[in-house]
Amino acid sequence: MNFADRLIAAIKAKNSVVCVGLDPRLNQIPACIIDKAVAEHDRTRKAAAVAFLEFNKGIIDTVKDLCPIVKPQIAFYEQYGSDGYWAYEETCKYAQEAGLLVLADAKRNDIGSTAAAYAGAFLGDVDMFGGEEVGMDVDALTINSYLGLDGVKPFMDACDSHGKGIFTLVKTSNPSSGDIQDRVTVDENISVAELMAHFVDSWGSDLIGESGYSSVGAVVGATYPAEAAKLRKLMPTAIFLVPGYGAQGGGAEDVKPCFNEDGQGAIVNSSRGIIFAYEKVEGPADGSHYAEAAANAVKEMNEAINSVR
Amino acid sequence: MNFADRLIAAIKAKNSVVCVGLDPRLNQIPACIIDKAVAEHDRTRKAAAVAFLEFNKGIIDTVKDLCPIVKPQIAFYEQYGSDGYWAYEETCKYAQEAGLLVLADAKRNDIGSTAAAYAGAFLGDVDMFGGEEVGMDVDALTINSYLGLDGVKPFMDACDSHGKGIFTLVKTSNPSSGDIQDRVTVDENISVAELMAHFVDSWGSDLIGESGYSSVGAVVGATYPAEAAKLRKLMPTAIFLVPGYGAQGGGAEDVKPCFNEDGQGAIVNSSRGIIFAYEKVEGPADGSHYAEAAANAVKEMNEAINSVR
Numbered sequence: 048m049n050f051a052d053r054l055i056a057a058i059k060a061k062n063s064v065v066c067v068g069l070d071p072r073l074n075q076i077p078a079c080i081i082d083k084a085v086a087e088h089d090r091t092r093k094a095a096a097v098a099f100l101e102f103n104k105g106i107i108d109t110v111k112d113l114c115p116i117v118k119p120q121i122a123f124y125e126q127y128g129s130d131g132y133w134a135y136e137e138t139c140k141y142a143q144e145a146g147l148l149v150l151a152d153a154k155r156n157d158i159g160s161t162a163a164a165y166a167g168a169f170l171g172d173v174d175m176f177g178g179e180e181v182g183m184d185v186d187a188l189t190i191n192s193y194l195g196l197d198g199v200k201p202f203m204d205a206c207d208s209h210g211k212g213i214f215t216l217v218k219t220s221n222p223s224s225g226d227i228q229d230r231v232t233v234d235e236n237i238s239v240a241e242l243m244a245h246f247v248d249s250w251g252s253d254l255i256g257e258s259g260y261s262s263v264g265a266v267v268g269a270t271y272p273a274e275a276a277k278l279r280k281l282m283p284t285a286i287f288l289v290p291g292y293g294a295q296g297g298g299a300e301d302v303k304p305c306f307n308e309d310g311q312g313a314i315v316n317s318s319r320g321i322i323f324a325y326e327k328v329e330g331p332a333d334g335s336h337y338a339e340a341a342a343n344a345v346k347e348m349n350e351a352i353n354s355v356r
Numbered sequence: 357m358n359f360a361d362r363l364i365a366a367i368k369a370k371n372s373v374v375c376v377g378l379d380p381r382l383n384q385i386p387a388c389i390i391d392k393a394v395a396e397h398d399r400t401r402k403a404a405a406v407a408f409l410e411f412n413k414g415i416i417d418t419v420k421d422l423c424p425i426v427k428p429q430i431a432f433y434e435q436y437g438s439d440g441y442w443a444y445e446e447t448c449k450y451a452q453e454a455g456l457l458v459l460a461d462a463k464r465n466d467i468g469s470t471a472a473a474y475a476g477a478f479l480g481d482v483d484m485f486g487g488e489e490v491g492m493d494v495d496a497l498t499i500n501s502y503l504g505l506d507g508v509k510p511f512m513d514a515c516d517s518h519g520k521g522i523f524t525l526v527k528t529s530n531p532s533s534g535d536i537q538d539r540v541t542v543d544e545n546i547s548v549a550e551l552m553a554h555f556v557d558s559w560g561s562d563l564i565g566e567s568g569y570s571s572v573g574a575v576v577g578a579t580y581p582a583e584a585a586k587l588r589k590l591m592p593t594a595i596f597l598v599p600g601y602g603a604q605g606g607g608a609e610d611v612k613p614c615f616n617e618d619g620q621g622a623i624v625n626s627s628r629g630i631i632f633a634y635e636k637v638e639g640p641a642d643g644s645h646y647a648e649a650a651a652n653a654v655k656e657m658n659e660a661i662n663s664v665r
Contacts, residue, residue, distance in 0.1 A: 070470070073483045081485070090485040122466060122473035126482040126491055129442035136437055154465050156500055157431060158530040158599075161379070164431035173435040174382045176390070176399040182435055191465055193502045194528050195535030219503050221467040226504030230551060232539040239548060242539060290467075 049256030050187055050212030051286060055311060056258075057115035057148055063349045064356065066150065066288065067110050067341075068318025069119040069138060071099040075323045077334025080105075096130035099123075103138045105338035106322055107145050113345045116148040116186075118288075118316055139185050149185040150288070154216065156191040156198055163201035170205035170213075187212035189266060189288070192243060199250060203263065206254055212262040212286075217243045218278060220268025220291030240274065244281040251285055260286050260312065267305060269297025269315065276304035279312070287313040292348070293320030299351040306356045315352055321345055358565030359496055359521030360595060364620060365567075366424030366457055372658045373665065375459065375597065376419050376650075377627025378428040378447060380408040384632045386643025389414075405439035408432075412447045414647035415631055416454050422654045425457040425495075427597075427625055448494050458494040459597070463525065465500040465507060472510035479514035479522075496521035498575060498597070501552060508559060512572065515563055521571040521595075526552045526587060529577025529600030549583065553590040560594055569595050569621065576614060578606025578624065585613035588621070596622040601657070602629030608660040615665045624661055630654055 058064055073081075073095055080101050088094035107117065119138050124131035139149045155165040169188045172179040192199050192215045202213045218228055218240040228240040235242065244265065251263030261284045267275050269291035279287075287305045291297040292315050305313040322337075324344035330336035367373055382390075382404055389410050397403035416426065428447050433440035448458045464474040478497045481488040501508050501524045511522045527537055527549040537549040544551065553574065560572030570593045576584050578600035588596070596614045600606040601624050614622040631646075633653035639645035 073485065085485060090487070092484075095484070120466075120470055120473075122464070122470045122477065125477040126473055128445055128477075128492065129438045132441040133438035154500075155431070156463050156465075157429075158528065158604075161429055161431045164429075164435055168431065168434040168437075175401075175404070176382065176394060178399070183437065191463075191500050191502055193500055193525055193536055194530055195532030195537070197530050197532040198528075216502055219467065219507075221503055221506050223504030223506040226555065227502055227548065227551065228504070230541040230543070230548065232548075233542055233545075234539070236542075239536065239539065239541075242536065246535065295467075 048210050049254070050206060050210055050262040051254070051260040052256035052258045053186070053210070054115060054148060054212065054286060054314070055260055058311065058314070061112065061115050062353065063114050064314050064352060065114040065345050065349050066314040066316040067106065067114050067117045067321050067345060068316050069103050069106065069117055069322065070123050070318040071102055071322070072123060073098065075326065076102050077325065077337045079333040079335045092127040092130040095127045096134035099131070099134040100137050104141055106341050107142050107147065109338040109342040110345050111145040111147055113342060113349065114147070116150055116314055117142050118150040118152045120152040120318065136183060139183060148187070150187040150189070150214070151183065151185040152189045154189045154191045156194055158194060159197045159201060162198045166201040166205040170202065170211040171209050187214065189214045189216070191216050192246065196246070196250070203250060203254065206262045212264060214264040214266050214288040215243070215247055217247060217265040218267050218271055218274050220270045220295055220297070224268065241277065241281060244278050247285050248282045255284050260284055264288055266290065269301045269305070270295060272301045272304050279304055279307065283307065289313050289315045293317040299355045302352060303355045310356045317348055321348070357519050358563070359515060359519055359571040360563070360569035361565035361567045362495070362519070363424060363457060363521065363595060363623070364569055367620065367623070370421065370424050371662065372423050373623050373661060374423040374654050374658050375623040375625040376415065376423050376426045376630050376654060377461070377625050378412050378415065378426055378631065379432050379627040380411055380631070381432060382407065384635065385411050386634065386646045388642040388644045401436040401439040404436045405443035408440070408443040409446050413450055415650050416451050416456065418647040418651040419654050420454040420456055422651060422658065423456070425459055425623060426451050427459040427461045429461040429627065445492060448492060457496070459496040459498065459523070460492065460494040461498045463498045463500045465503055467503060468506045468510060471507045475510040475514040479511065479520040480518050496523065498523045498525070500525050501555065505555070505559070512559060512563065515571045521573060523573040523575050523597040524552070524556055526556060526574040527576050527580055527583050529579045529604055529606070533577065550586065550590060553587050556594050557591045564593050569593055573597055575599065578610045578614070579604060581610045581613050588613055588616065592616065598622050598624045602626040608664045611661060612664045619665045626657055630657070
């Protein structure tokens, strides 16, 4: 089934467009988890990986009915090498088994033959000694399309053949995003981000589902609402992945322009503001209230966004 | 010690600018390695990872005196999950122990706080329960700078503090690279690739070593020699990582514009043309001549390039 249709159905079923960013940082994982992991594995990479997975499971268990999708950012896991990568894979599996869609945030990009390897690794099949087996088999992947169409095509093919989705960087949430993305190009008198938006609209045209939305989505930061409004018009059928909410400064009013008139067309991510919400509320010293605090943060964020979309 | 100085010293010591791309594909690994891996681990991800590592070790052993640097492309390893990631880490370690510099080809990119996690994972330190330990600790990393300066800064910091290097995508070798990179921007009337070149020149200015070269390098494809000549002038102190030689169609004359008058300023990568050279030469049916064939391919490529630089 088309990824966009699956995502829209999950959004409607849960009445939530919140995407929970699973970006664990060892120094913010509660003591109740760290102590156990260190007792079992000493202060090793394996202990860090075990702690990440345990932490994520707690979050997933409490947020699974409150949001349609989670987005683990792979950088935090790669810090702990192959052990961290294992925690990443297990986190994705656990979330899918809990009924959540999983968006791997890895911003992969390369020339076609290498992009095909990434597409197989995350969204499609890999060669297993002449047979084919699924790779990580997550539901969607973030990509960076600086290399142009032939670096994106293998991901689009995986979307088509495996019912997966991609979100390509268009206008990112960070302060320097304008260095390249805001530059105006001569031919069309539009910015690089707007040019990328035209590509997204074109690339996604063959992957539009019954919901009217496409499995080729766009990353559009909550921190630039005026630009988001322009981009919304340029990519009417694209689902926006909107980072920058919460810790990066974006609020509910800032994400409003990312939605279409039907109240759909965007998922809004928050990572630190949700998973480490426990640091800002009263609770036991070992932090064992972290999952409950995360669920409350999701509810609060969801209400704020549902009131404007 | 400054990465650029280490690379230039290795180039001079070995009289070679060849970068060997370690991009293993399971269906092209010789039978002598596949059969052993499958006998020990069945047709599993672990078997694929073990085969990749064994294959790479053979290549590394025969090319270590013929080239200054190797470039394992992480996509091919990620296909086999955490097992593949393990093979990647072990390959990097083995190559460094053999006296080779290692350039991790991963084209990482994200906002600052996440880029810092990638920088720690590949080039710097990671938090290990309050203490700091080195991450993968390779010598250099490819990055994609579509997000602008604040997404690059954490990598530059790791270059400075740990003597590492980065190569950012400027003009890539693939057919669609012009989709974004060739667009002319209004302000300076230069292409996006040339704008990126200006950034690379500026970002690298504080990381220039005694060799006169900077640890902030640029990816410039061999497939666009006219553009390479322009970019060479815009980034006089940057070392170019030049893909596109061999399998992608670039030859020795095509890479000539990537060098400065001192005969330095570039490393030229070939992956398939070297590591799978054995498929095109006579040898035993089990492919056990693959490492020797790779060494011969490196020698041939090196002679061709040394004759023009």
